[in-house]
Amino acid sequence: MTRPGRPAGPTDDTTTTVLTAALELLLTEGAAALTPQRLHTVTGVSRSTVYRHWPTPYAVLAALIDVAPLPSQEPTGDVAADLHREVDLLCNRLRDKPVGGFLQALIAAASLDPATAELRRRYVGDLLAPFHHALRAAGVARRDREDAVAAIASPLLVEALLLDRPAGRTRAHRTADEVLAKLELVRA
Amino acid sequence: MTRPGRPAGPTDDTTTTVLTAALELLLTEGAAALTPQRLHTVTGVSRSTVYRHWPTPYAVLAALIDVAPLPSQEPTGDVAADLHREVDLLCNRLRDKPVGGFLQALIAAASLDPATAELRRRYVGDLLAPFHHALRAAGVARRDREDAVAAIASPLLVEALLLDRPAGRTRAHRTADEVLAKLELVRA
Amino acid sequence: MTRPGRPAGPTDDTTTTVLTAALELLLTEGAAALTPQRLHTVTGVSRSTVYRHWPTPYAVLAALIDVAPLPSQEPTGDVAADLHREVDLLCNRLRDKPVGGFLQALIAAASLDPATAELRRRYVGDLLAPFHHALRAAGVARRDREDAVAAIASPLLVEALLLDRPAGRTRAHRTADEVLAKLELVRA
């Protein structure tokens, strides 16, 4: 026996309208554009409604992350192949709008609102997770795994996010090989 | 023959008052606080004056970078020693307020104003310069140098700026050794 | 033959709850507070319900006037006694919350909503009615009655409503005597 009255929460219509526009905004204009005012102007959904359901930029970002998860792939068993596949995947993601822009935006948003920093950490973690996955499947110890992932992925992140350069894909592949060699996971 | 009249430009007093407060603001409240209004409130210097000399947040940031350069040290000739020294230096810098906070703020500012992105790139470049310096002094080729610097410094940057973790100093030193070994700059 | 289904109109419960709170609100916060929103907040009766039955502030005021009529007393036959009794009664009413506050609120409400002006006129009329009553019972002609009532009651109303002063009770009694004398209703 439930309470009477209309169920709470935004209409599905409203939700999709707003979040779709929010993603669009985020990627084209950056996180600073993710204000209720802006969402209202762009979507036509009234300012009140936006405030009702997503009172802060944080709320919008969180909702976005929920509706647009990073698709992940299973390790195949061949560590080298997996690692190289993930390098390519990450490079593409950083180059393409959806993920690269999202991350940029998260970084910016986190600087304004400490609570959002947690979202950023989580998102970066999600980006690096596949590498951990692949190495764990190959039996690499936690400590070595962390080193390896840092060595392979960090330069890519720095180049894409801090230096605005295309990710050094070739170097990353080379690093992956070196890492595997060091861990003696490939027969020479 | 110069024109008569008072020379242009802000009084030294004004300059130091404003920029000192600006650095303080930047580090405590982030780049978003670097508005003429805030600077006026904090310094007592009138809003008009601030607008006259630093009309945009970009101008303030640029002025700040100019007055507070990163002190750098000369290579000693011993590559290994130099590299390890720089690793420690960078770790400290990323941990401490002046540089770490500044960089965080720059990243945020760049997300609001594309023009500022150039300042960010420059600043990151300045942070990495000493590594390049040390390796160039040892005769390492440009291409290898880039790889080496990326391998050593990127994880530190990622940890400090994206993951809010203390920089992995030990791992960085280890990486430095491996890099040197690969370049055959140290006798085993 | 009546229609099937539940009879229309609000539950008695709802009516008393809402109107009681409405009177309270009117007297403590003035007519501007008589909004469906406020009534909902104060009574717990849902906003929808309030809107259904009293869609406008006017409706609430009208309902209030209906449920809280001014109790009136019958003329005793002694004009002088009746008149003095009514003077005291009016003074008390203007001083005390239920009537004085109600009238104040009505005046304010009328300024916001012209329709309410009619309620105000009616209420003022009701306040003056007993005087007319007493004089008519004594056979005073309509024209003289109006003059007399105006002379006695107007100063009281002006003092209470426009000047925020306690009503000049003594003067009103004196005026009543003068009026009676002029009409030769009392033997000198």
Next chain:
Amino acid sequence: MTRPGRPAGPTDDTTTTVLTAALELLLTEGAAALTPQRLHTVTGVSRSTVYRHWPTPYAVLAALIDVAPLPSQEPTGDVAADLHREVDLLCNRLRDKPVGGFLQALIAAASLDPATAELRRRYVGDLLAPFHHALRAAGVARRDREDAVAAIASPLLVEALLLDRPAGRTRAHRTADEVLAKLELVRA
């Protein structure tokens, strides 16, 4: 030696634009229309500017009273003539927009903001002042004066403001004569 900087206070332009429109608004739409928002819409003066200088309806009303004082006339020495002149003057004022509307508006405004009640009292006082003036010039004692003024003017105010009837001019003249007779200021 004055302080540097632009002198405070609104431009004359702004002042006249806003206050002119305010009076217009007050008389045509009542006191409830005297909001900053409304003044902005009507005058084109920006909302910020209105808020800066007249943050509350009270401020506007006060400014209006200052710029539009009630013109008053000197007693001629003939009490009877003076009193009858003032009766006519008050009747006209209550009938005409400028004063009658203003007073209505003041009453309404006072009901929303207690501070404004003081303005209302002052304004009513100003309306009655000429009567006091005339009688004082004739040597009537304070106490008797108050009674006389109340007897003459109160019915007019009540009719105009509470009953929305045209002021009973004839009766007021009659009352004035009676008052004078009682005070033995006229030879029969």
Next chain:
DNA sequence: ATTTAACCGAGACGGTACGTCCCGTCTTTAC
């Protein structure tokens, strides 16, 4: 000493966005 250009402070002004509150209408659910 005068000129003269620039300084600096104070503040008006038009804007825009903010976050809150309430309005009135409506839809959905339970009784």
Next chain:
DNA sequence: GTAAAGACGGGACGTACCGTCTCGGTTAAAT
């Protein structure tokens, strides 16, 4: 059909900055 709960669009509120501007008074160099 009553009642409750709440979504939704709309609008005003009062606040805070923004960036531009117009005033005054001051200061420092060049004449």
